[in-house]
Amino acid sequence: MKLATYKDGSRDGQLVVVSRDLTTAHYASGIAHRLQQVLDDWNFLSPQLQDLYETLNHGKARHAFPFEPQRCMAPLPRAYQWADGSAYINHVELVRAASATQVPDSYYTEPLMYQGGSDDFIGPTDPIVCRSEDWGIDFEAEMAVITGDVPMAATPEQALDGIRLVMLANDVSLRNLVSDELAKYFGFLQSGYSCIAEKRTIETLLDGAPSTGYMRYGDTVRIEMKGLDGQSVFGAIEQAVTPLA
Template sequence: MKLATYNNGRRDGQLMLVSRDLTKAVAVPAIAHTMQQLMDSWDLLEPQLKELYEALNDGQLENTVDFDESQCLSPFPRAYQWADGSAYVNHVELVRKARNAEMPETFWTDPLVYQGGSDSFIAPRADIELGSEEWGIDFESEIAVVTDDVPMGVTSEKAAGHIKLLMLVNDVSLRGLIPGELAKGFGFFQSKPSSSFSPVAITPDELGDKWQESKVHLPLVTHLNEELFGRPNAGVDMTFDFATLVSHVAKTRPMGAGAIVGSGTISNYDRSAGSSCLAEKRMLETIADGKPSTSFMKFGDRVRIEMFDDQGNSIFGSIDQKVVEYKA
């Protein structure tokens, strides 16, 4: 299934069922008004939605509208949990190498995860409002999963069954603020403003054989100012799959329905595929030339993040955002 949240003037928006080809959509208030309401009763409501989804794709439903990505909020305009990992350890290794820092061996066996702010996500077509270009504005192109209720201590084998939805992510990062925060030894906060998610969330079965071993085996395509920036394959060089990340997050606490877990920046050892964030490109330049030549984002810059199937069809719709100066 494919699902979206339309902006209806309310904080949590209106749940919409979206056709597989992203052309039609229909509200389903008789089943659920919001995405969180759906997740709270997933086992009960999912079969009802699935039946409607097939009818929508067959053109048998009335009251449909043309699907409009510009009307979408992030599928979850806010969530109870947003935990972002760093599943592509080669990316972490590269960043540390550029500053001549040793990488602990445990990074290959124990996932890195931070808990992000989840009370207000940015809509996928909304501007990214920030206070200063001096903060080192960066995008991070990622994938995220959404779970139902996950018990504490769940194994990675059982965690896979709790993954119900997939989304794309732009995990906005402020690179100039990160070093000072990490030096305090208490993690990210100001350096990680609101993230945004793709217009559409999908069930894993929509990917067919591209969803294997709790990984998405497709390139994630990023354009910066309409120029291709990178298209690394999300299923390649992913050290920790999503089931492992979910198990890690739930080690000491249960996860509530609608919890979101991110992959971290998609990154391949094959650098010819490009990168999924400016920081990685700058690190490669530093290793090659002794200093970076690519600047961080400026006001007016635009980033577009999208994933396509083998036929070239957009799967999630696109995150397409411009960075602008925030004015209170």
């Protein structure tokens, strides 16, 4: 099933069920108002949402309406935690090669992870507001999962069993702030070709210097994943960079 959170003036929004082809939606208020409610009572509420999803796909939902991505908040506008893992080893190898440093052996078995800010996620078409272009604004196209409760020291099987939903994400990074943050020995909160940094790395390896700049005010990034049928799986993230007013 596909779920989204519509803007309704509150901080957590209104949960909606979205059709497989991303054309229609239906409020889930008869089942749950917010996605966090569903995660807290997954075994009871998710089957009801699945039933509504199937009804919507068959064109039989009584109060269906056209789906508008512009009305969406982040699925979970406020989450209990955001943990980011550098699981794409090719990206790590490219960055290390450009800086003439070795990839630590542990990275091949234990992906680098950090805890980021999860208190203010933005919607898929919301502007990326930044105080200065000099911070090195970069996008990162990533896959994300929402989990239920995952036990400490979980096995891979337990971790997989804890996955509830899969998403597309844009992890905005401020590249020119990252090195100073890391020098403090703290995880950077906000500091691929799924990001500009990787493209700059390849340019450095091929040409001796990067030629692609980081994002500037007025630039727009669009991130989308398509299935084998050519249809969008999650819908698109399309965000413009704007200055802080």
